[in-house]
Amino acid sequence: MLFTDKERFKAAFTDKIVDQLGKPLEEASGADVFNILGNMVREQAGRNWAETNRRYRQGQEKQVYYFSMEFLIGRLLGNNLLNMGDLEVVRDGLEELGFRLDDIEEEEPDPGLGNGGLGRLAACFMDSLASLGYAGHGCGIRYKYGLFEQKIVDGYQVELPDYWLQKGNVWEVRREDKSVDVKFWGRVETDVDSSGELVFEHKDYETVRAVPYDIPIIGADERHVNTLRNWSAESVMQPSKAFGMRAGSDYHKFLEYKRSVESISEFLYPDDSRYEGKLLRLKQQYFMCSAGLQSILRTFDKLGLPYTALPDKVALHINDTHPTLVIPELMRLLMDEKKMGWDQAWDIVTRMVSYTNHTILSEALEKWPVPMVRELLPRVFQIIEEINARYCAELLRRYPGDEGRLADMAIIYGDQVRMANLAIVGSHSVNGVAALHTEILRKREMRLFDEMFPDRFNNKTNGITHRRWLLHANPQLKDLIDDTIGTRWKTHPQELIGLIKYCEDASFQEKIGEVKRANKLRLAQYIESRHGVKVNPDSIFDVQVKRLHAYKRQLLNILHIMHLYNQIKAAPSMDIVPRTFIFGAKAAPSYHLAKRIIKLINTVAHTVNNDKDVNGKLQIFFLENYSVSLAEKIIPAADVSEQISTASKEASGTGNMKFMMNGALTIGTMDGANVEMHEMLGNENMFLFGLSAEQVLDYYQHGGYYARDIYNGDGRVKEVLDQLMNPGAFCCDGQDFGQIFHSLLDNNDEFFVLKDFASYVETHVEIDRAYRNRPEWLKKSIINIAHSGKFSSDSTISRYASEIWNIRPVEL
Incomplete structure (x- = not known):
């Protein structure tokens, strides 16, 4: 622990504010507080960081290096304070000094080092490696700009630069003495040495200096601190040394070289639809x-x-x-x-x-x-x-x-x-x-x-770190679990299964319901602050947040919402549990179909949210710029988790695990890790629909599926698809959503959206029916939480360590 009690923390923190900023505490801004606190944490971690590396060297421990183009690590202040055992001391101390830790955490930008599940998995693995005491480090790129900052303008996605490093990064340490040179282009000459062996010499190459920036990865015991090393591309010399500062073509060549070099670590996932992007x-x-x-x-x-x-x-x-x-x-x-x-x-x-x-x-x-x-x-x-x-x-x-x-x-x-x-x-x-x-x-x-x-x-089935996705993201649920089964589950997450014996306990059910409602109220306040619309916390919060891709089928979700709207318009008095549908997703800048689906979601949302006939039965919100920090607000509040990818297309998913761990019930296909969730939960504790993986793969191999047959045979499908093309509630010019219409019919619905539509609609009717029985719903929620420990990344990393890497925990 960095601070043994809040009084010592308050004194040390106040001294740092005065010493480093030259201003009294009452004049400190939120950004000041974040930077001072971050520096204090990193300084403390630095001692254990050095000791960890010394022990690895001294013991000649086998070390694993995890190479990944993405590390979606999220904000680190709260996570680091949690793993160091200082979170509550700092929270209480700051409050007495006039600051809220939640507000201070908002000062930290989300690091633009990743985009989706690939990068988030890598981040969870880094946390588990350190927390379990394994010698394991990350190797990535220090992107100057993240994928992009997403803005929604008139319903369309607009991409802005995500300059997350604009105010620096309090967690990283530049290690210029560890720089290496990387060589591109040129030619190879072959020769024979004195012993008759072939020798290959790389000549006329272009040199790029790789400078490492290290981020400490603090384990849950705070003693083990591993390294995430991200490389920055820099030119190898100053222009005065390269070209004597001569004006003209030589100097311009240097500027071209410098720009070419720096572009290597400038953007996460440059657009590769053209040759230059592929090359980069x-x-x-x-x-x-x-x-x-x-x-x-x-x-x-x-x-x-x-x-x-x-x-x-x-x-x-x-x-x-x-x-x-x-x-x-x-x-x-x-x-x-x-x-x-x-x-x-x-x-x-x-x-x-x-x-x-x-x-x-x-x-x-x-x-x-x-x-x-x-x-x-x-x-x-x-x-x-x-x-x-x-x-x-x-x-x-x-x-x-x-x-x-x-x-x-x-x-x-x-x-x-x-x-x-x-x-x-x-x-x-x-x-x-x-x-x-x-x-x-x-x-x-x-x-x-x-x-x-x-x-x-x-x-090796994927996993998530329960430290971030439960302990930190959902502290009220964490406290309730502690009070119910003790605290050992924090280091042995599979012991969450002990909650099973409380799944029918009326008192515990009510407490679980209170935690969920509190989280829904917090998210409702966030949505109101962004959209200016009050959200009904007693509605079903139905959530789909993930990368926007055709196979993940956000399109199926929004077509179902259009169908629900059509039902309400036809029968305004219909009995339906109010629903709040929440989306969050980024579409790749060159992925035009995905961007059109975002526009459709926002168009439908505008229509539905402003129609008095709906009378609060439906609300739809697309939360822009989805990120780890936004996920931490959304996931604890969800009642329903949409995991509706075309069966066989989602390798695993990890969002499904995060929602499960926070008590949401899954509506999903038998795809990815949903299959393993179902093995534990059974039909009664999740909502399954749609084609199986075997059926999908059989259609791909042998054919036999015709999307137009469903369009012509199911009036509900025909109605919503026609609304994509005809001026009316959702379409202003008859052309906005033609690309979506043609992808489903002219391209024969590659991801079986229409094939699964009827099953999906029927399963949502089941959800409506199940939610009305509050004790049964809360029982299902508790059973989901109880079984979620299996999907801790601690378990996953232990299997990688013993079955693939052959490494063992290192005692410090």
């Missing part, structure tokens, strides 16, 4: 992989061990295909820098690298044009070519004459480099992120690889 993404990926590996090998060198011991001391994990260049880059470093032969280097690489696959969507299984890789990364491309040649030779040896297998499994094929194939071939472990997802990978999408590498594939 490839640059980012190699930059992160090369910088991270050089730093890791430098740390290993300090141990004084031979490189044959490298796999015993270092594990490398690649989070999806983005960091796959770790494989050829490590080969390059071992062969060209450490003078190893191919076979020895390849053995080391494959023993060190493990890979998590997050999708079966073809657009997410990255492929790069051969000319782009060859020109940008000439030596690395040579190594990829050699990996492919040796691997394809083995394929032909095992399966002679099977050209079809070769076409599917080759790393380089059709003038493309396939990163998922390279990741599988160059690793010792490939895991899916939910049981259903892993089964689809092994039996369908990657069946040929599973046949060739039968011991390589395994499942």
Whole structure:
């Protein structure tokens, strides 16, 4: 703990305000309080940070490095205070000094280091690694700008720069002495050394300086502090040194070089719909992989061990295909820098690298044009070519004459480099992120690889850190659980199952209901402050918050709402439990269909929220700029969690777990981790609908689905789709939503929105019926909370550690 009691905290904090800002406490702004408090926390963490690293070195502990293009870590002040055991002391102390900790937390920007579930999973894993005492660190990019700041203007998404670093980042430490150089472009010359071995020399390259910025990741015991190292791209020299400050073309060349370099770490996910954007993404990926590996090998060198011991001391994990260049880059470093032969280097690489696959969507299984890789990364491309040649030779040896297998499994094929194939071939472990997802990978999408590498594939269902998503996001629920089953669940979250025996206890049910209503009131106040509309806290809060993508089917949700509105307009006195539908989502800037769906949601919301005939039965809100901090407000308030992706398309999901942990009931398909939730909860404690994964995959393989048959045969579907095209309640010019209409009918409804519509509508009727029975609803809510401990990322990380990385907790 940083502070043993609030009086000592108040004294130390007040002194810091005066000493560092030169002003009395009463003149301090919220930003002042945040910065001083953040610095105090980081200073305290710094001592444990140094001690943690010293212990890792001294004990020569095996360390895992988690490479990810995203780390959606969220605000850190509250999370760090929680893990250090100081949250309540600081909250009470600040209140006596005239500040609310909730307000101070709002001063911290959400770090723009990630976008969606991939980055949030990485952040949860960082928290669990430190909290369980594992030597595990993150390797990413220090993006100057996040994905974008989303504004909704006239119902449309507008993207503004997310300059989250504008006021600095109190948590990070620049480590210029740990900088490394990363090389792009140029050419490779081959020679023979005195011993007759081939030597490869990279010449005429462009150098980029990679400067690390380290963020301490404080574990729940506060003693273990691991590192999230994010790399910033900088030019290697000043213009005066590069070009003698001469005017004219030389100086302009330097400015072009500087701009090119800085763009590498400028934006999270640059638009890759054009060649320049693709090239920049490839640059980012190699930059992160090369910088991270050089730093890791430098740390290993300090141990004084031979490189044959490298796999015993270092594990490398690649989070999806983005960091796959770790494989050829490590080969390059071992062969060209450490003078190893191919076979020895390849053995080391494959023993060190493990890979998590997050999708079966073809657009997410990255492929790069051969000319782009060859020109940008000439030596690395040579190594990829050699990996492919040796691997394809083995394929032909095992399966002679099977050209079809070769076409599917080759790393380089059709003038493309396939990163998922390279990741599988160059690793010792490939895991899916939910049981259903892993089964689809092994039996369908990657069946040929599973046949060739039968011991390589395994499942590690995703998890969430209960510290952020329950202890911090829902303190009233945390206190109630403490009072009911004790506090041991905080370190052993599966002990939440002890709540089961209270699921029919009327007194406990009422307390659970009071906590939920308090959270709904807080969210209602937030919505009113943003939209100027009062929200009914006694309505069902029905929530869908996640990235906007066609397969996640926000479209199914809004079409159902249009149907409900049509019902109310036809029968204003119909008996329905009031519903508040809440959306939050960002659409990729070049994803035009997704952006049109956002416009549709907001258009429907404007119509419904301003129609007196609705009489409070429906309200719809799209909360702009969805983020971790906004999720922390929304999730504890939700009654219904929409997890309605097309079955077989969502690898796992983690939002489903967060809602479950906070007592929301799921309406969902049998997709991703919903399947494992259902195994624990049964039909009676969640609301399932729609096609199964097997049915979806069968339609994709054999056909037989015709969206127009449903349009012509279901009057409800025809009514809402016609409203997309005809001027009226939801359409002002007859063209706004034509793209959506045609995607469903002319493109035959790729994600089965219309096929699942009837089942979805019927299941929502069940929800209405179930919500009216308050004791039964609260019983279901308690059962969900009780079973949610299984999805703690602590459990997930323990399995990664023992079954993939072979690391153990380190005693401090």
